[in-house]
Amino acid sequence: MTSQLKGGQLNRRSFLRTTAAAAGGLIVGFQLPETSRLSAETAALKLNAFVHVGTDDLVTLFIHKAEMGQGTVTSLSMLLAEELECDWKKIRTEFPGVDREYGPNQGVVGSASIRSSWESLRRAGAAAREMLIQAAAQRWGVDRSVCRAENNTVVNTAANTRVSYGSLAEAASKLPVPANVALKDSKDFHLIGKPTKRLDTPAKVNGSATFGIDVRLPGMLYAVIARSSVFGGKMAGLDASKARLIPGVKSVIPVPSGVAVLADNTWSAIEGRRALSIMWNDGPVASVSTRSIFQTFTERTEQPGAVARKTGDGDAALAGAAKKIEAVYAVPYLAHAPMEPLNCVAHVRPDSCEVWASTQGQTAARAEAVRITGLKPEAVQVHTEYMGGGFGRRARADYIGEAVEVSKAAGVPVKLTWTREDDMQQDWYRPASLARFAAGLDADGWPLVWTARVACTPFGGGSRTAVEGVADIAYAIPHIQVEHHAVDPGIPVSYWRSVGYSQNTFFAESFLDELAAAGGKDPLELRRRLLANSPRLLAALELAAGKAGWGRKLPPGHGLGIGLSNNIGSNTVQIAEASVERGKVRVHRVVCAVDCGQAVNPAGVEQQIKSGIVFGLSAALKGGITILQGHVVEGNFHQYDVLRIDEMPAVEVHIVPSQNPPGGIGEASTPGIAPAVANALFAATGKRIRRLPIRVQDLA
């Protein structure tokens, strides 16, 4: 789609195809989102895949990504509206279906929505605006050059008259789609760069916003699935007789991932599952525990691994260094624990399939349904609903496939719900990891060589997710060598907000602080020196240091620490102020400077920076999934605690003004908070934190 829109011809037939798919939701959906969906008739007025102007003067923007809280509905609407020159108050938004018009892989991963839409959505808005202007010029019989668009109207500047977009909608929709429409200069932006309220707030304060778990269809049954608690375990025997006696239970159906219990409400399904008697063959993972996994990590990193980065000659430099520093860091597996437990509504019919899901991956969801049903992709519709958090978990389509399997087997629409325990114990986890560092300083105490061996389970192809954050450090150290050991104990791992940076930035920024201390350098001064050739990071560092008052006198027992990251195309520097109070780590204040290029919605940037910090703090202070004989010990929030309101630090966000193209934001601040806090605690207590979560006994 991007290539088509970038100055290319837009294809009206494909717009209409999308239209038909979007309109289908109206026919079957029982509980529709608050943004009213277009009828098939009015949908014919779409100006392109992203813009519809109604004869009622309302503008519908099609948000081809998904909303999990990151503000995409609002920020993508801003990109479209900036060029469309529509009235912000007349905007409605709608999630369209899966269509190649929206790119080969629709979804929200890698904090990429703004980056991948920055050009294409402004062009879509501009093309639609030009069609409206052209329609007005034709109506008036004047040259296009005397017309301009303004606030949902086209103005005839020669005659000083204007006409509404709504009255032009029909004529505009019949015009050819213009190519190569020029985009505004950034100095002319009236929306982009202005703090803008979220479009989805009103629906999220009165219970009307429809999340995936809220979808209800006529004749729908409610399902839960019993799965092996040991990863990879297989069912060896089933007695469902007691489950079938539970009031409300309708049927018990074996499915590939376990045994589904269907009932006329969720509670009866859960009760029915409790009454199942299942024999499991645990398989080889039953011999795996957290202790054995870290034992393997430790042993492996004593040996050389596959080289992920080599700059200079690490071994020779280490041998010749004036001072050598070694340290071992480790982090546990982490669950995503979004507030909305996983769920999916599916309706498989002989010749079609519909899926309603809170998902980060619409294209992947459709592919999963196609795989299971054997239907053609065109026969499968994915309805995107609001997500109650995703954090990477909803990029996997496993739970969608399960719902499709159950509906296919049951022959009725089915809502599959995961309980919190299912969510926490059957996750695709942030991998546990261990990093063994060795570094050397020169005679003046400055870093000369940086080496690391990382052991963890890579995913997504290659070693990038295992070493990003340690191997790609921006610091100008003459000799860098990073090695990797791929260890797969059979625990499922996948994307977790900020991915490899979530652990490796903790390792790298903490170990860099160790080098500062060993060389007798101030941590800020050391970073300044090593970032002399990284102007954007350096500017963010100076901004954060100034705002945080680096070097000022602190209350007794308090310390300041720095955590820096450059991931997802953005540069983030955090300075945390922390102490130990009454046997508990207390984070008082976090100052975050962020250079994310052009901030599309600065209010959204601030929300996401705070959000990423809270997510990272939960992991730094509390997070940990324990493996015991192949299963996960933690089952709910009493065992897997997260940050609470009374633990929230004061967070200040400072955005570096920039006209550079936008970077990502949803994952920008998660990596830096753990090392900022750990380094602050070192400054406060002299104790170095080398494993997460931070334990107060490690600070005594």
Next chain:
Amino acid sequence: MPAVRFTLNGKPQTVDVVPNMPLLWVLRDTLGLTGTKFGCGMALCGACTVHVNGQPMRSCATPISSIAGKTVTTIEGLSPDSTNPVQLAWIEHDVPQCGYCQSGQIMTAVALLAKTSRPTDADIDEALRNNICRCGTYDEIRRAIVRAAEIQRAQGGAK
């Protein structure tokens, strides 16, 4: 299964379900009021908070049999037009991100303001610390509660 009668969002309601079914699932699955959210099922996260006789309760751990004769208010019944002072303040401060926990946060905040017209930071901590938000909207929640208290006081303390 004896029918359970109670008052729901100001109207009489009768349901005929198994007595131990939690109020949460009665609201969501039986009655189709999906604004109240399932988060943990163990009264640990607060997403399912509703008011029972004016008190905040975790509907996921409240059997329907215990509701007989009582008055239940859900997020849908808080106001007809999102004009409860807490909802107004939530909109003003653009609190929600994903929004999933916010029904529970709002119901808890409304209950706090019903008994405390000028909540301190400590009051807010105490009342809200068992409502989890994974998006990290805690700052905005705190500011919005302070603002909602102002709106409520300006309206003469009416709920």
